Amino acid sequence: MNELAARYAERGVGAIFLYTHEAHPGEHYPHLTSLEQKLRHATALRDLLGVTRPILLDALDGTCHRAYGSMPNMTWIFTRSGVPIYKSDWSDASSVENAIQYFLDVSDRRRARERLAPFRVERLDYRNQDREAFFKGLERSGPKAVQEFRDAFGG
Amino acid sequence: MSDPELLARYNYDSFVPAKFEPWMRFDASPPLGTVAPDFPLWPLEGGESSLSTVWSAHTYTIVEFGSFT
Numbered sequence: 001m002n003e004l005a006a007r008y009a010e011r012g013v014g015a016i017f018l019y020t021h022e023a024h025p026g027e028h029y030p031h032l033t034s035l036e037q038k039l040r041h042a043t044a045l046r047d048l049l050g051v052t053r054p055i056l057l058d059a060l061d062g063t064c065h066r067a068y069g070s071m072p073n074m075t076w077i078f079t080r081s082g083v084p085i086y087k088s089d090w091s092d093a094s095s096v097e098n099a100i101q102y103f104l105d106v107s108d109r110r111r112a113r114e115r116l117a118p119f120r121v122e123r124l125d126y127r128n129q130d131r132e133a134f135f136k137g138l139e140r141s142g143p144k145a146v147q148e149f150r151d152a153f154g155g
Numbered sequence: 156m157s158d159p160e161l162l163a164r165y166n167y168d169s170f171v172p173a174k175f176e177p178w179m180r181f182d183a184s185p186p187l188g189t190v191a192p193d194f195p196l197w198p199l200e201g202g203e204s205s206l207s208t209v210w211s212a213h214t215y216t217i218v219e220f221g222s223f224t
Contacts, residue, residue, distance in 0.1 A: 001219055014213030017221065018196065018206075021166050023175070024224040031168040035197075042199050045223045053219075056196040056204060062165045064194035064206060065220055069184030072175075073221040078210035082190045089181040091219050103215055118188060141224040148170040 001075075002052045004093045008100055012107075019045065019057045020065040023072035024149060026142025035060050048140075077103070085118075088125070095125040131155065 005015035019042040025031040032038050038057055045051050058064045068076065069089070075096055077086035086099045109116060135155075138145045149155070167174035185191045193207040210216045 001217075005217065012214035013217065014209065014215070015217040015219070016209055017219050019199075020220050020222050022222050022224040024170050025168055026224065029224050032166040033162075039199070041223045046199065049223065055199040056209065057199065058194070058196060060166070061162050064196065066165065066178070066180075067185070067192050067194065068220065069181040070178035071181050071220065072179075073219070074181065075220070076191075076218045078191065078206075078216045078218065080211055080214055080216075082193065082207055082210050084185060084187050084191045085215075087181075087184065087187060091221065096217060100215065100217070107214060120187065137224070145170065145224060152170060152172055 001091060001093050001096070002050070004097050004100075005053050007097075008104075011104055013100055013104075015053045017045070017051050017053050017055045018064065019055055020070075020072070021062055022141070024138055024141050024145040026138070026140075026145035028140065028142045029145075032060060090127060092125060092127040095127070098125075 001015070005013070019038065022029055022031055022041065029041055029044070032041070035057070038060060042055050042057055046055055062070065068074070071089045073091045075086075075088045075091040076084050077096070077099060078084050085103060086096070088095055106116060135146060138149055164174075165178065193205055196204050196206060196209070198204050206218070209218070
């Protein structure tokens with residue numbers, strides 16, 4: 001997602017990471033109890049995991065996250081006027097890039113004075129399942145996070 | 156700030172279905188095509204911002220929700 005953000009920054013596309021709650025709390029990164037702790041975890045996201053996009057924190061009670069469906073790693077695309085035009089219950093760079101390319105093309109067509117009307121579409125996108133990388137991520141949180149995920153979903 | 160019970164439920168201490176499943180309500184999220192709700196946000200570097208400040212800065216804005224874990 002960082003590379004995607006950098007690739008499209010010159011084309012009028014902004015990107016942020018909105019910090020929510022710990023989806024897999026563990027010994028090293030336990031559940032959040034204060035904004036100071038949330039700030040520390042978000043700093044680790046930047047410094048240890050290398051998120052280069054601006055990171056903004058939601059309220060400790062997840063006011064924004066809850067209003068948008070509370071999925072643990074979802075992505076939305078907004079227009080400048082605050083209209084969501086893409087939402088995905090999982091973050092996948094290929095899916096997001098596919099959408100961004102489409103919307104940039106829409107912008108080009110509008111500049112060319114095509115008359116365009118929006119319509120709704122639903123589809124399923126597909127992502128790679130890298131279980132090794134996923135479990136490495138859980139291990140960063142701690143053994144508790146790994147065990148709880150195995151208890152919930154196996155593997 | 157909201158009530159302690161909500162804070163504790165939202166920031167659940169264990170990844171067990173009874174605690175995380177109630178929050179997964181993507182089907183009830185705002186629809187595409189109409190102006191979305193705005194909320195205050197806090198940049199990592201300090202200060203206060205909002206989702207509308209973020210989305211109004213560019214033609215399109217990608218917002219990834221997530222956490223370290």
